[in-house]
Structure formats: C-alpha cells, structure tokens
Amino acid sequence: MQSEIQQFIVGPIQTNCYLVSDPATKEALVIDPGPGSDRLAGEIRKAGLTVSAYLLTHAHWDHIDGLEKLKEEFPAPVYISEKEKETLKDPEINLSGMLGGVNKTYSADVFLKDGEGVTIGPFYFVCLSTPGHTPGGACYYFPRNKVVFSGDSLFYGSIGRTDFPGGSMTDLVRALKEKVMVLPEQTRVLPGHGPETDIREEEMSNYYLV
DSSP: OOOEEEEEEETTTTEEEEEEEOTTTOEEEEEOOOSOOHHHHHHHHHHTOEEEEEEOSOOOGGGTTTHHHHHHHSOOOEEEEGGGHHHHHOHHHHTIIIIISSOOOOOOSEEEOTTOEEEETTEEEEEEEOTTSSTTOEEEEETTTTEEEEETTEETTEEOOOOSTTOOHHHHHHHIIIIITTSOTTOEEEESSSOOEEHHHHHHHOTTTO
C-alpha cells in the first residue's frame, strides 16, 4: 500500500509542508514544517498518527520554524543533509532574521550523505544532495511512491533562488541535471512553494534544465 501524502501551505511565504502517512501503521513523516503549522498538527491528532521523523530539505526559516512547537507534542528525530549544518547554526544563512524578524539557530539529529537510502518504519527514501539554493539543500526521493520532495531546489517551470548567502546557480543546475532530472519521467515533483509538477514536464519546459 502506498503512503498518503497531504500538503499544508504554511507561513507568510506560502511554504508547502507535507505530511506523509502510512494507513496501515499510522506512522508519519513531516517534511519542511514551516511557521504556523497548527493545521498540520491538528491533522496529526485527528488521524491518530505517530510522527516517526521530520525531514528538512534545507534550513531556511520558512521551512523549519514550526519544528520546535511540533516536536514538543510529537517528538521525533530531525533529518537533514550533512552539508546543511552551517545553515542551521547561522542566522544570516537560515534567514531567520530577514524573514522571521528574530535571529535563530536550529538543530537536527541525523545528518544524511548524498545518495544515502533511509528506511524509517514503512518508509524508504533516498537523499539527493542539490546544493545551490542553500549550501546543503537536498531532495528526498520516495521510489515506491514515485515522488520526489524537491524543497526550494526545483519548482514548476523554475528552480530555486541562488542569490541568498551560500547560493550557487552553477551548483544547483548541475545537481538537478545529474540527480533529479534522471529520475523516471512519471515521478511527481512536490516543491517547497507553488504547484506540483513531474519530471517529464520539467524535461520539456523548464528553461533552466532543457
């Protein structure tokens, strides 16, 4: 049985936060818990889910600032790319002061390597390192569900901004071409902002990647 995926749009920048749940075991993963994730918390309670892990595609404020409150009620380990340690700890890079108004530092529990496959209960995913939007940005590919959570690396018809501290257009385009665009064409792309897309659509029409 495939996992269920729910999208929640949170915070002032309309960040896509995702709840991935297994109907049989009632286990769940939370991906990119941005600020104002109260509705997501309500859904977890309503469905009687147990949060097994939090996955962060990157450590920008708008993708992480709801984490602390959620962990108080639903404690679970936090996963992020090993290359994102500095972003977690540096308010200039994580944009907490710029976007949230208060300089903050964050923490994670498990640091993933590029290409590392991870099994958490009924879930299996692969960490694909896609630096460029941030120094340690990553996408999470769930092959059984034929879906990749692309954070702010890949959007419908576009890619993430690279003008923030630690950004690199060259690195991002290279990583997307080498690691994400090689996924099966039917793979759904669930981004950090905006509508979903798929690999085939981006192969055909994404200006940055064609």
